[in-house]
Amino acid sequence: MTQSANAVSHASLTNNTMIGSPDVVAFTKEDEYGQTSPEPWDLPEEFSVPLHPLADSNPWAKTSYAKFTKDFILISEFSEQVGPQPLLTIPDEPKICGTFDLNYFSLRIMSVDYQASFVGHPPGSGYPRLSFVEDSRVVLGDSKEGAFAYVHHFTLYDLEARGFVRPFCMAYIAADEKKIMLQFQELSLRFSQASECLKAGNRRAFAKELQRKLQDLEYTHSVLQREEGLQREAGPQCVYSAHAVEKANELANVEKSIYEHRDLLKQICSYHRRPRRDPQAVACRRCMTECLSECEELLDKYAKLAEPVSHSEKGGKGEGGEGWLDDSRGEEEEDEDGVKRRPSYTPQLIKAKSAKCFDKRLKILPELCEGTFYEAAVELLKETERSFRGDLCYLHTRRLDKALRKNLRVVNFLFEEELDDNAEDESGTLRPFCAVNHSVDNHVHLNSPHIVLGPDTTQLHPSKPQDPLNVASETSTTRQSELGLGESQLESSPSDQTLETQESSEETKGSFSSDKSGLELAEKRESMASMISEGPDPDSDLTPEPDQNTDAGRESSSEDVETTAGEEDDGDHERDQTPVSLLEVASELDDCDSLNESKLLPPIDAACCMPQEHFLHEASAPDTMSSVQQNSHPKPSQILVVNQEPQALLPVQGEYTVGSPCSESPPTSLELPVGLLGDVASQTSVEEGSDCTLSASTGSDRAASPLGYGGTVTLRERKKAGQGALRFVRQYPFAMQALWCLLRGRTLVVIGSDEGRVRRLVLALALFVPSPGKCGERVQAWLSCPLTLTDLLRWKLIGLQRVGSPVGSSLLYSLSRYSRYISILDVDMKTLRCPPYSGRLLANIADHRTYIRRGSTFFLHIQSTLCRLAARAFLFTFTHHLHLPVSPVEGQEVVESRRRSFLQEQLGLDKGDSQVLLYLSQLITQQYLWPANRSSFSFDYTTSVLYKI
């Protein structure tokens, strides 16, 4: 592990709360962690607390008492209404948890409440304070349940909640304690990312909510003030009436509330300026700067708004209130406008009494965090879950494997599947996860909006399904009006809008318009229609709101974003979550047939950029998915709010419908990849599915060469290829020569009349093509036209169709013409024409009488041999004196003989094997010098021999 990662881990420990509960497992001692051994997985003995010492005799028995079959992630909340409750599990599969009592476990993990977070009014401060609490990370164990959990507590802000905070926790639950302990760093890192993501979304949502609330309050304030003014006009005798006093109190309350909320807004906006104690809480820098600027704007706006409103100002600044009123009526007039003018948020009149009561509906998690952020976090957690599949041993091996492969970039390309290039920042720096993908600047904020809640997803989804409820008020199909549509739904924050407030606001509006003269009303409408709302209206005596209309344009642009990404209305889920749910579907689809996604899963903390890359990748082409999404994808956000038994209600995701072998053997919760690889021939279709799902977690699968254009190859196909290769080796006595040709870079043409047969053989032989390219570019499975020289340059393995004349004759002529460059394997006649092979290396892998019976075994056998070969080629390539003279007097012959003696005596290679090594070395050299494929074609002039069965 790198130095920086160590530092991070060390620092993170300081944040760990050590809790004295017997079930909380001590993670480590701080003083000793400083001198950890270089292998972080090798924790000292004292840190592993054996649960049942007697059961230790059987390593597999350790997990047998767990009531669940697989590790999973649980998100639960300490609800102020019902107490601890599980919200969702990842994966969303009921049988994941088995008989494990989620409610009980939620209680356990939430009862270890983490910090004495102070909320409410601190003494000496007039306003309620928001508590900025850092996340806490603990490892918990429940010996009775056989469960261990990494628990990550965090809080989200909610205006409606007690103390404005709602505590949540995410837990990674596994049966193996050691697994959690040893993966603590990475778990912590990943959960921190998810938590940061949720919190970032939450802050935006909270700020937005505050903004709405402030508007409501100010509207209320204006209404109250006007009423008071009317009363005052009515006569001094009314001033001291009980009613008037009540009104005055109410006004004062509202004003106080305004101050409070403004302060809250200030607090939430200052979030980013606050120094973070949590070293793992890294936020996307662009998000942060954007957020800061937005906040500043927001603060500016409300600082002005919250000037103590007095009657003296009303003449001058009346247009603000007018704007509001216009907005409240503006929805109907919008279409007549022609100009795409959208009303901003419509404030509601707030009743003096706060609606805080027990029967109110608390916001669900997606509402709290905004859809985009929520989905991103869930996606992150899903990936976390995926990447931690398998037992510790397997994880460790995979990590080692990956680390090694990263070091062996020079030779990897030969026989190994390509590592992804996006692991560039291996410096160990934390790369913040950004839900809105700031690495791509695909969206442009025209003038930085007040609250940017995410990417402008409408740009990605031009064809969103129209909400049928709003079609009536919606005639224009442009994006602007579509946003207006969203706006009309955004009338009020849902928790605000209890029935009473709505009614009361209706009442007020009604009474108000009756107060005013019809003339004035008409005038206002007219003024609005002609878009001169900016002009001051001297008649208006409403509450002034100076900024409201002047930045109408700005407002609208901000609303663009708000509506698309931050919409929280229930009916709007589908729209809101389009981007993310698309991703989900895409990943689900991909999960089955491509390894790209799964091999992205980064077990090493430096690779935390990968999920983002993944994200980016997916988001770039969402349009094609939209149809899939609309009819197939369950709406997760609606389902996820589950009060009691989440596992009973969660939909079975397609990803997990196919049974996996581990679920068939419940006692072992951790799947053994060995078992997966061990068997191929007898795989049933069920296991075929498991191949796909679990290909991510199988380590040795990455060594095969992908075949055919465009697609990567699943493990299943590779194993099949191994099977085919085995069959080939057993069937043809000259298999060795054929493989040798491939390995030394002589193009092998497989000719036959049966397409399937040729294709199968090509697929099998493709395992032996060195540097087949990322998508098997050097392999052509089926070709039916005469060969040309360019074909030979491009492909190293060609399946060729044998056709009758006259096409066939030209085809055969081309074969004979280029016969010096190619070897020809005739499937129909079972002959091979190629130079004779002299060497012993391939006898090992192309043994006619091999005892290996299973394709996958043979595949691994091939891989190990080829791996050794690649290592030798590496050594050979980078040994200076084998290629260049050591002294200027030395001639080329000396170098030549030295090379020959190295190959023959030190590596023990015969001539044929030396040629293989020379070819591999040449490939390595070319790859090292010119990674961008600069192809030249090497050959030699040797006679070919015809081999027959």
Next chain:
Amino acid sequence: MLRWILGGREAQGSLEKSPVLCIGEEQPKNCFTELQVLKGHFDIVRFLVQIDDFRCASAGDDGLVLIWNIETGERLQELRGHSQQITAITTFVCRSDVTAHPSLITASSDRTLSLWDPDTANRIQTISDLQSSVKCLLVLERLSLWVSGGEELCVWNKDFQLRLTKPMCNNVLLQQTNLKCFDLNLLIVAVIHRLTLSTDSSVSVSEIHRLSEHQDQIRALISVNDGLFASGSHAGELILWDSISWTTQATMHILWEESQASTQTEIRLGAQKPSEMSIQHLSTNGKLLLAAVGSGLYVYNVVSRTVVAYRKAAHDSNVLHTTLLSDSEVMSCSEDGSVRMWEIQDLPLPAEPASAGFFGMWTFGRSSKQSGPQSKKVVDIPNLRTLELTGDLIGHSGAVQMFISFKEKGLVTCSTDHLLILWKNGDTQSRLRSLALFHKLEENGGL
């Protein structure tokens, strides 16, 4: 060769019709073990010109001139401007006091002439109002002049100013006109059936001598050394001339007759197509003269005035271009799409081929004056050697039009299949790559 896979002889018929020797796949002397395909042309590539020791230009029927780095195979420049096929291309070295900057002159069927800078791909000069299209170009470096030949002969100075135009008196279509500078102020213009010798002093062209020894169209013309030049005709006449006295030094008529003794000889002679003995190309190294005769090769020693070696069926089809790489190495390319490398070897048993495998070659004493020097020529050639095929390069799928050897750096071939192929020595290349590898390793400071 591939009969097992061909399943019949028919397909091979074309291959086996002519008794062409086949070297097989074992070619230990063939050092070209690596190739690179250079793509870029859209039509037949006909011309290759070497610009300096690592660049060459290719030109073809698509009107394009491409400049290649033959070390890396990169395409360096693309000279666009001609609308029709390019008919002639030559390098033109603009010598300043210190540097010699090469430029290219191209002639095209669109009746334009252009001067290009190969470094920048700029078209420096263009002449577009020509009467006829130029078929060949000749640069007279010492005079700083260049000559274009077509239906008229034009002399230009290095600034692209027309100095002189002389219409050719015979209204013959110049199929292949060769111009060669012998001396400071001499020009030879080859026309059909005739050689016209013109002098050029103070830029005036006048006919000095007219040599009318050839019976047929003159196809090829080359200056062997300061005192000799050679011309070959469509009918297979190869005449060696003295460039000062304008006298014939030697005359050979190559008929590729298999055996004089055969009764069928006359018929064969009659049936023989003239193209089979047409002299397509001549090349020389000052001592040896190599003629591409039909699909065969003919090597003549101009010093000893003897035939060195010959091979009638050197290729399956007409030989288009030849080069003498050294005194013993010969390279030729042909319409059959292959390039072949030959070695002039001593016959293992010199007596046998000289007596039996005879060829139709006469030495004519055209003019009685020259009977003296020609008397040495005898039919029995004492030290006749043989052309042994040492290797062939197969890659092109069309006729190989031309090739240029860059010595150890490789060989460039161009073909009707729109491709250029860069042939290289694999061992040398791999050594160079190793060198580059360790260089880069050093730069990077390790892996």
